[in-house]
Amino acid sequence: MNRSDLPRAAWVLVLSCLLFGCHQPDEDEAAVPAGQVAVTTASVRQQLFHDTVEAWGSAVGDPQHARSISLAHAGQVTALEVTAGQTVTRGQPLLTITPDPAAHSAFQQAQSALTAAQGELKRTEQLAAQRLATQSQLATARKALADAQSALDAQRAMGGGAATETVSAPADGVVTLLQVSLGERVAANAPLLSFTPAHALVGLFGVQPQDGALLRPGMAVQVRPVYGSKETFVGKLRMVGQSIDAQTHLLTAQVELPAAASASLIAGAPLDAQIRTDDFKAWAVPRNAVLQDEHGDYLFQVEQGHAKRVDVTLRSPDGVTVGVEGPLDPQARVIVLGVYELDDGAAVSEQSNHPSGDKTASTTPAVPAGTPPTGKPGQAQ
Secondary structure, eight states, rough: OOGGGSSSHHHHHHHHHHOOOOOOOOOOHHHSOOEEEEEEEOOOOEEEEEEEEEEEEEEEHEEEEEOEEEEEOEEEEEOOOTTTTOOOTTTEEEEEEOOOOHHHHHHHHHHHHHHHHHHHHHHHHHHHHOSSOOOOHHHHHHHHHHHHHHHHHHHHHTTTTTOOOEEEEEEEEEEEEEOOOOOOOTTTEEEEEEEEEOOEEEEEEEEEGGGGGGGGGOOOEEEOOOSSSSOOEEEEEEEEEEEEEEETEEEEEEEEEEEHHHHHTTTEEEEEEEEEEEEEEEEEGOOOOOGEEEEEEEEEEETTTTTEEEEEEEOOOOOOOEESSSOTTTTTTTTEEEEGGGTTOOOOOEEETTTOOOOOOOTTOOOOOTTSSSSTTOOOO
């Protein structure tokens, strides 16, 4: 077909599209009447929320099970088999001690005393058989032998009878602190190392002093390691201190950890915790519905086709659904998408993003609750 054969009207239409661009209004634009703001809404409902107190700390040996290992006699450290923080098994050698010469001498003296008491008893029994010794003398000799045997047993228990003594792990656990070094001479009853049995860890936390009045033993505590596995454990608050730590300026709180936590955590692992205090009911709304300006937190509800500002108090700010308190109308829907284009009283048109017709905020981009809008107070831009 020759260009000249095209009708003049068709040429005018083609040139208009080229010069000014052809625009086909989309379905949403065509559906929104002029002067109204397209918004997406969600229903509101009452829901149970939990107040929490945040705490920071670490896993430590349970004071009710941890122990300090020492010896009843003096000596010299001649071998170290472990280091601080090492995991050990029951019966594993930890260190070797050579008893002090004085302890060895005391053992030899007790051994000599026993030999003497045995000979004295034998002579007394012979004299008693010849009626040359009384029954009282015989009883005294027997008592002297029993005392000598007890003294020797005590010296043997204190290690005086051995050239060297090996200290072994009393159970499976962790050497939390090593308090001696190779070649060091130690006094009797001096601590050699600190030992924590396996599955005997607790959480030692610090909380803000103003939160101490909210805490009571027995409260549930959600504990999570700071590093590594993000597995969460539920423990129980065992103790809340009544004095402020001079170094951290926090109150000390001790949390009993479940056996599963003790099996996977190690002593010294940093932890954070959420201590669950009081339960309360609040309006459950999507996070992005809540805005903030200089007057505080607020949101919009749809009332007779217009946006109505409702001032609220944000009580539970964490999660996709947050808890707010305020004079919300349970029959009116809350605006989630489009809030940054609204003024109080603005005309709105509710849009549905789901085939079911439920006007929800599932497609809302993640904006933290309480994010202040730009522009004049009370208006979201």
